[in-house]
Amino acid sequence: MNQLVENGLFGVHVVIEFMFSLWSLCLESPWTPHPPLMTLFKMDFSSEVVNKQEAKEKEWEQHFAEYGHGVSMYRTTEISALVLRGIPDRLRREVWMSFSGTA
Numbered sequence: 001m002n003q004l005v006e007n008g009l010f011g012v013h014v015v016i017e018f019m020f021s022l023w024s025l026c027l028e029s030p031w032t033p034h035p036p037l038m039t040l041f042k043m044d045f046s047s048e049v050v051n052k053q054e055a056k057e058k059e060w061e062q063h064f065a066e067y068g069h070g071v072s073m074y075r076t077t078e079i080s081a082l083v084l085r086g087i088p089d090r091l092r093r094e095v096w097m098s099f100s101g102t103a
Helices: 002-006 010-028 047-067 078-085 089-100
Strands: none
C-alpha cells in the first residue's frame, strides 16, 4: 500500500476496488428495469394547470409556425421569453432535442 501512495496510484487503486465491488454486486443480483416514475406516480392535474399547459402549447406552436422546428427556432429573441414562461410537458422532449443539437 505504501508503494501505491508513493507512486501516486492510491486513488486509482481505491477506485478500482470500488468498481470491482460494484461489478461483483451486479453479478449477485441482476439489474431489472423499472417503469418510468411518471407512470408510477401519476398526477391528476387541475383544470387550471391543463389550461396553462394548453396556452403554452399554443404559444410554442405559433413560434414553430413562424420559425420552424430546427436551429432557426432557437436563434430568436422570443425563444428566451418562451422558455422562461415554461416549456409545455408535451413539447419538452422535442425542444430539448433541438436545443441540445441531437435533433
